[in-house]
Amino acid sequence: METTLIRNYKKWSPIIARTFLVATFIEDSFRLILQYDQQRRYMVNVRAYNSFITFLFLWFNIIGQLGGSILAILKKWTPYTVLCLSLTTISQTIAYGLVTDKLTIFRGLSVTGGLLLLLSDYFVKEKTLFAGLPEIDEDNKSNYFRLAGRLLLVFLFITQFFSSLNWGIAKIILVLVTGVGCILIIIGFKAKETALFISLFLILFDLCINHWWTYRLPKRDFVKYDFFQILSISGGFLLLANMGAGSFSMDEKKKSL
Template sequence: MSSRINIARPQANYNSDPHGLSNTRQSSGYRSADPEDPLEKLRALSKTVEDNVEIYSQPLKPHLPAIGRFLIVVTFLEDALRILTQWSDQIWYLQSHRHFPWGISHIFLILNVIVMLVASSAVILKKHTEYAVGGLLSVVIIQGFGYGLIFDLNFFLRNLSVIGGLFMVFSDSMVSRKTLFAGLPSISETDRKKYFLLAGRVLLIFLFLGFMIQGEWSIMRVFVSIVGLAACVMVAVGFKAKWSAAFLVIVLSIFNVFANNWWSVHSAHPTRDFLKYDFFQTLSIVGGLILLVNMGPGGLSVDEKKKTY
């Protein structure tokens, strides 16, 4: 027969929460964000939009650079085709209205067509991009003076945006280059890229400013202008730049189809060419915004600074 012997043991002071993790007292220091705070709701909404942009752009993301580059130069390809198909009209305009001497007008048009076709092809193929962008920039400037449109405000703002798109192309295709002169200070590839991205972001928004100052005003136009201007400012300073650029891509694409529907105008109507010109220029700016969605705003932006601090 067995017996059990109970041995009294001293009770240890046991604490189930030695680190005080279950302490329910409110801390006098940092306090967690209130989910009902309007600012927190706005942050949550912007995060959701950013995540959706990333998710839905994933299938297209490998192709975004090629799409963006093509759209940026499509206005130059269309312009070259227009000059070739309206050769006699172009010669007549330059000689009669711009007072180009015979022969100079021909050289002017031929050089424009060659540079636009060759440089646009180089941008699409990512070959000698620096020279191609320089050539297209020269076409924008020379045509502005040649056709007498340099002082037209709408033309000026639109072409600033096209130049912004070309800067985005240059940033997308940035390559490392060794300094030509040893011992002299040089700007690194990363620094050059962020400066061109900043310039491209700022210049891209001028198209929308041109949209705001032309046309008749309505309640819908006021609403779109306010929201679009806010998105433009966000793009320029680089705050939530990806989703604000994606928003502008959608808005400008819809606006372009309905406002610049040149295909619905008779071929003999004088406004057809103007609508066609505006349509393809807007496509170029959309291409620049697509490159911004793909690359991000770069180092000189609020989004990038928020990662540091």
């Protein structure tokens, strides 16, 4: 029998998951607004972009990330929202010269996995076809995007593996927990429970390790970046916990036995 707490959790957890998922985009859009002159000088003087290109780049990322995040939380225009947020990630990776940075690439793939889960949730409820995609029913589209989202989310494990060469106790615990959990999510075994556990574990880990509000500049910005990146990835896992692994999983195969 459902308690009031469980009913409230089911009601609010999808909204919380989507908010966490886009947290890194919201934080970055405010960072660009507050540091606009500094970012503009960096792009012009260091990256050697002209003023017009810099203007377009900065405002595309400010408007795209903030507007896309709000639409994602509200579940409005989901396909275009996911495309917009993905393009901001790609544009920043290229513009800041981070194409060869493993940590940036892996974290970006993890967040992209969460965005694909948003698409999966959209196809469950909407009857929309995109040009260029195979004309398959909406349930199958949802499952394909959910599978891709699951696989990309596990890049979190690779992210943590490459993020530091300083292997302390906290680092070892994080890698072990996320490693085992990601294997279970890849094969789709106890996916909801595993995703919920990893999400809660990451949030707790994030609060304990990446407490950026206690640091001074410039270190604060680096720790703050890590905090919101991991918060977004935890939102992706929480979204997966709400949705389940889909048809391409051991959980679904067990139901058919």
